[in-house]
Every structure is written in structure tokens, then in C-alpha cells.
Amino acid sequence: MIRLIRAEFLKLRTTQVWFWLLLATIAVGALLAVANIAPHDGIRSEEKVPDLFATFAASPAYILVFVLGVLGVTTEFRYQTITPTVLQTPSRWAIVTAKMITYAITGALYAAVALLAEAAVGVPWLNSKNIPVHFGNSEVQHAILGTFGVIALFGIIGLGVGALIRNQIVAVVVGIIFLIVLENILLAIPVVKKAWPYTPNGGTQAILYTHGDATPVNGVHLLSTWSGVVVLLLWAFVPAILGAAITMNRDIT
Amino acid sequence: MSAPGGQIVVDDLTKVFGGNVRAVDQLSFSVEPGSITGFLGPNGAGKTTTLRMVLGLVRPTSGRATIGGVPYRQLPNPTQTVGAALESASFHPARTARNHLRIMCTVADLPMQRADEMLDLVGLHDAARRKVRGFSMGMRQRLSLAAALLGEPQVVVLDEPANGLDPDGIRWLRGLLRHLAEQGRTVLVSSHQLNEVEEVADRVVILNHGRLVRAGSIAELSAGTDSVLVRSPNLQALHTALTGQPVTVEPVDPTAVRVRGMSAAQLGNLAFTAGVELHELSLQRFDLEELFFSLTSGQ
Numbered sequence: 001m002i003r004l005i006r007a008e009f010l011k012l013r014t015t016q017v018w019f020w021l022l023l024a025t026i027a028v029g030a031l032l033a034v035a036n037i038a039p040h041d042g043i044r045s046e047e048k049v050p051d052l053f054a055t056f057a058a059s060p061a062y063i064l065v066f067v068l069g070v071l072g073v074t075t076e077f078r079y080q081t082i083t084p085t086v087l088q089t090p091s092r093w094a095i096v097t098a099k100m101i102t103y104a105i106t107g108a109l110y111a112a113v114a115l116l117a118e119a120a121v122g123v124p125w126l127n128s129k130n131i132p133v134h135f136g137n138s139e140v141q142h143a144i145l146g147t148f149g150v151i152a153l154f155g156i157i158g159l160g161v162g163a164l165i166r167n168q169i170v171a172v173v174v175g176i177i178f179l180i181v182l183e184n185i186l187l188a189i190p191v192v193k194k195a196w197p198y199t200p201n202g203g204t205q206a207i208l209y210t211h212g213d214a215t216p217v218n219g220v221h222l223l224s225t226w227s228g229v230v231v232l233l234l235w236a237f238v239p240a241i242l243g244a245a246i247t248m249n250r251d252i253t
Numbered sequence: 254m255s256a257p258g259g260q261i262v263v264d265d266l267t268k269v270f271g272g273n274v275r276a277v278d279q280l281s282f283s284v285e286p287g288s289i290t291g292f293l294g295p296n297g298a299g300k301t302t303t304l305r306m307v308l309g310l311v312r313p314t315s316g317r318a319t320i321g322g323v324p325y326r327q328l329p330n331p332t333q334t335v336g337a338a339l340e341s342a343s344f345h346p347a348r349t350a351r352n353h354l355r356i357m358c359t360v361a362d363l364p365m366q367r368a369d370e371m372l373d374l375v376g377l378h379d380a381a382r383r384k385v386r387g388f389s390m391g392m393r394q395r396l397s398l399a400a401a402l403l404g405e406p407q408v409v410v411l412d413e414p415a416n417g418l419d420p421d422g423i424r425w426l427r428g429l430l431r432h433l434a435e436q437g438r439t440v441l442v443s444s445h446q447l448n449e450v451e452e453v454a455d456r457v458v459i460l461n462h463g464r465l466v467r468a469g470s471i472a473e474l475s476a477g478t479d480s481v482l483v484r485s486p487n488l489q490a491l492h493t494a495l496t497g498q499p500v501t502v503e504p505v506d507p508t509a510v511r512v513r514g515m516s517a518a519q520l521g522n523l524a525f526t527a528g529v530e531l532h533e534l535s536l537q538r539f540d541l542e543e544l545f546f547s548l549t550s551g552q
């Protein structure tokens with residue numbers, strides 16, 4: 001398994017996608033810091049500081065790592081490198097597991113980069129406004145840990161969706177439409193919106209916001225942090241398992 | 254060389270695509286170690302589909318294929334047991350040739366310098382650090398071959414490896430295949446280039462419409478098909494001389510006949526003894542192409 005994971009990292013390193021998405025992550029992290037501090041209703045007091053570190057995972061920026069995960073499988077089908085991959089490792093479970101671990105680690109690394117970008121822009125700025133940033137603060141720590149967890153899981157979610165759908169364009173488009181468009185439509189429909197807390201965004205909000213039930217979104221109450229973790233784990237593992245069990249076994253011609 | 258017993262067995266294999274395309278139909282044959290087997294058939298005959306089933310990439314509708322008695326998907330070290338080159342297109346265009354092989358080395362736990370050794374072997378030394386995007390067809394073909402031979406496999410399966418190779422490359426490939434077979438490896442090569450196959454293969458398996466039409470060694474297939482063309486101004490005397498001999502005689506034109514069952518030397522001797530004047534005495538070799546067309550046309 002270690003060999004397979006090392007090979008997956010080598011695959012990732014020897015193409016350019018990781019680089020462009022990393023640049024985008026840095027840029028988005030910095031921009032999100034600006035967007036959280038610059039406006040009049042931005043961060044103006046110490047208790048709002050955790051928002052600075054939750055913003056990357058809480059905004060659609062997680063799409064960057066989701067896409068990286070999707071490409072982790074679908075690129076192989078697009079360029080048929082899946083043929084040598086499967087010839088060397090006939091077990092689809094082994095392939096998908098190695099990729100899940102690789103993209104979870106990669107997701108965590110991107111989360112670290114995003115957090116650093118947010119801190120680099122946000123911390124000096126807030127200090128200049130006399131708002132102190134304490135990394136010992138438990139809510140700040142919650143936001144940081146939550147971001148690591150959520151972004152790592154979105155790496156796996158992307159990977160699972162890629163394994164399930166196989167087609168690169170379809171997987172990226174379906175994923176983005178679902179995460180950004182459908183979930184918001186869902187949230188706008190009465191009754192049906194009760195399902196929203198169980199969507200990836202619903203789970204993410206539950207993980208990131210310690211206020212939990214106190215801040216309903218569109219009148220829908222969030223789950224608890226740990227229930228949010230379970231929801232996101234299911235979104236990460238179910239598509240990956242279905243992919244490894246079913247679609248990855250389809251004929252490779 | 255690793256796992257012993259590199260026999261490939263295809264047993265009653267059938268593949269139906271999408272419910273109605275019968276790509277491979279109850280196909281059975283075996284491929285022996287230490288020999289080169291040519292896998293022939295017209296376009297769409299089912300060669301690639303068969304090879305993909307042997308390699309566990311396509312699930313048979315029925316029947317099974319094994320390598321050394323084991324289905325491909327259950328091989329413990331596939332890279333070190335079977336090397337396959339299927340399509341020249343299975344590379345990431347932005348990855349270099351060397352990195353492609355290094356990834357494979359990592360998975361198979363081979364030392365990284367194997368990648369460079371193989372690139373040298375297939376003549377891609379100078380292109381090792383170039384992106385595959387810019388590779389010609391023949392260069393991709395060579396890279397596929399390097400990937401197939403990376404783990405020094407006992408069994409080598411190549412789908413149209415001569416496609417895109419220049420004449421030098423084809424000659425080199427022929428030598429390489431011979432060399433692999435001499436080392437006791439099992440070599441299965443599909444091809445359209447019948448002359449190439451005839452020159453290098455020990456055995457052939459001929460496929461048409463997904464069905465086996467003929468399998469056997471070149472020697473078996475050509476047995477009794479060699480003939481001698483005899484030209485003489487006095488065919489009547491030749492016929493008389495041949496009476497009672499174990500031969501078949503078939504007219505070619507008013508001054509020549511085709512004789513089977515006797516070598517050119519024996520015929521020359523017979524004619525000399527009988528005092529028959531000869532203007533031509535030539536061996537007509539077995540022609541795989543002719544056999545191929547007679548087996549696969551008009552169906």
C-alpha cells in the first residue's frame with residue numbers, strides 16, 4: 001500500500017494540475033481573508049476571528065480540492081493510463097484506497113496552505129486594527145482543525161465521485177452543479193430543505209460552526225459537529241466504495 | 254525471470270458487448286513458453302478484446318483465461334509476471350517518458366534505474382525527459398514496449414507492436430522477440446503484418462469474427478503446402494516419369510506444372526534420370542498471407 005501511495009504522489013507531482021490548483025488555493029485564501037476583513041460588516045471583534053480561519057472550508061473554495069480529487073481518477077480514464085494502473089494493481093480496492101489516502105493527505109496540505117495564506121493576509125491586518133489573534137483560543141483551533149478535516153474529506157469526496165463517474169467532464173460538472181447550485185436550490189424549497197443538513201455543505205457548516213443549532217441556515221437547523229463529521233465521512237466513503245465495487249470494475253477498452 | 258509456468262490458456266472465451274456485438278465467440282487456444290505466437294485476424298476479429306480479457310481488463314461473458322494457471326487478476330506480482338503493451342495512447346501527455354516508467358517502478362517495487370535501462374534498450378535515451386505529448390507514434394510504441402518489459406516478465410503480450418515502427422525498428426523488434434523466446438519466455442503478438450509474423454513466429458492463432466479458424470505451428474500449417482514448380486518443353490515425358498510416385502501434379506500453364514510431395518532435388522534427379530529437359534525447377538514456399546486470405550475471406 002505504501003508503494004501505491006508513493007506512486008500516486010508521483011503521478012500527481014509529474015503533471016501540472018497540482019501546481020495551478022495550489023496557486024488558486026493561495027490566491028483564494030488571501031482573497032477570502034480580504035473579504036472577511038475589508039467590508040463594514042467584516043471581522044471587527046475578537047470573537048469573530050475564528051471566521052477568518054473557517055472561511056476557506058465554509059465557502060465554495062473547497063471545490064479546488066474536490067476537483068483535484070475528481071481529476072485523480074478521471075485523468076487516468078481520459079488518457080487511458082488506467083490501463084497500466086490496473087495491469088499493475090488488479091485490485092480496484094487497492095487502487096481506490098491508495099488514491100483516497102493520497103488525496104486526503106493532499107487535501108490537508110492544501111488546507112494548510114490556504115490557512116497560511118489567510119493568516120499571512122489576515123493576522124497583520126487585524127493586529128493593525130487592534131484585534132488580537134490568539135491561536136490558543138479554542139474556537140480558532142476548532143476552525144483550523146475543522147478546515148483540515150473538511151478539506152481532506154473533500155479530496156476523498158472528489159475522488160469517490162471521479163471513481164463512480166469515470167468521465168472527467170461529467171464528474172467535474174455534476175460535482176460542481178450539485179455542490180453549488182442544487183444544494184442552494186434544495187435549501188430554498190420548503191420541507192425538502194430539511195434534508196439539507198445531510199448534504200456535504202450541511203455537514204461542513206455543522207463541523208465548522210461551534211454555535212451549531214443557534215444559527216439556523218435559512219430556517220434549517222445544523223447538525224452537531226460530530227454528526228457533521230459522520231455526514232461528510234459518508235459522502236467521502238460511499239461514492240468511493242461504490243466506485244471501487246462497481247464502476248471501476250467495468251470493462252476497460 | 255520470475256514465476257515459472259508462463260503458459261497462457263484461453264478456454265472457451267466469449268465476449269458479447271452491449272448485448273449484441275459478439276466480439277469473441279467460444280475461443281480456445283494456448284500459448285507455450287519459449288515460443289513466439291502470432292495472433293492474427295482481420296480488423297474487428299476480436300484480437301484486442303481477447304488480449305484484454307487475458308489481462309483482466311475486460312470481463313468475459315463466459316469462459317476464462319489463465320496465465321500459468323491463474324487468472325490475471327489473481328497474480329501476486331503482475332508486473333514481474335506479465336508485461337503487456339496494448340495501445341500506444343495510454344500515457345499522460347504532460348508526463349515525461351521517464352516519469353511514466355518511474356511510476357511503474359514504484360508500484361512494482363523495482364529500482365528506479367530500471368526506467369533508464371529500459372529507455373536505453375528501446376532507443377529512447379535522448380527522449381527520456383521529454384513529455385509524451387510530443388512523441389511520434391513509433392516513439393510511443395517503443396515506450397509501451399519499455400513499460401511491458403520493465404519487470405522482466407515471463408509472459409509478454411503485445412498488441413500490434415510493429416505499428417508505427419520504421420523498418421529498422423521492425424527488424425530490431427523481431428530480434429528482441431526472438432531473444433525473449435530464446436530465454437524461455439512466452440511471447441504473444443497480435444499483428445496485421447503477416448510477413449513479419451511469418452518470419453518471426455513459431456506458431457500462429459488465426460481469428461475471424463471472434464472465432465478460431467486455425468491454430469498451429471508454422472511448420473504444421475505449411476506441411477504439405479510447399480510445392481515445386483517444374484517447367485519443361487516436354488511435359489508428357491515428365492508425367493510418364495512421375496507415374497507411380499507419391500505426388501500430386503497440378504497444371505499451371507501449357508509448359509509448367511506444380512508438384513507436391515517431392516523436393517526439388519528429388520524431382521531434378523528424377524527428370525535427369527528420365528532424360529527430361531527442364532527449363533525451371535523452383536520451390537514455391539508456404540505463404541501465410543495466402544492461407545490467411547483463404548481462411549478469412551468470403552465469410
Ligand SMILES: Nc1ncnc2c1ncn2[C@@H]1O[C@H](COP(=O)(O)OP(=O)(O)OP(=O)(O)O)[C@@H](O)[C@H]1O
Nearest residue numbers: 253270274276294295296297298299300301302303
Ligand atoms: N467497448 C466496446 N463496445 C462495443 N463493441 C466493442 C467494444 N470493443 C470492441 N468492440 C467490438 O468488438 C469487435 C472486436 O474488436 P477488437 O478491437 O477486439 O478487434 P481487433 O481484432 O483487435 O481489430 P483490429 O485489428 O482493428 O485492432 C469489433 O466488432 C468491435 O467493434
Ligand SMILES: [Mg+2]
Nearest residue numbers: 300301302412
Ligand atoms: Mg486491435
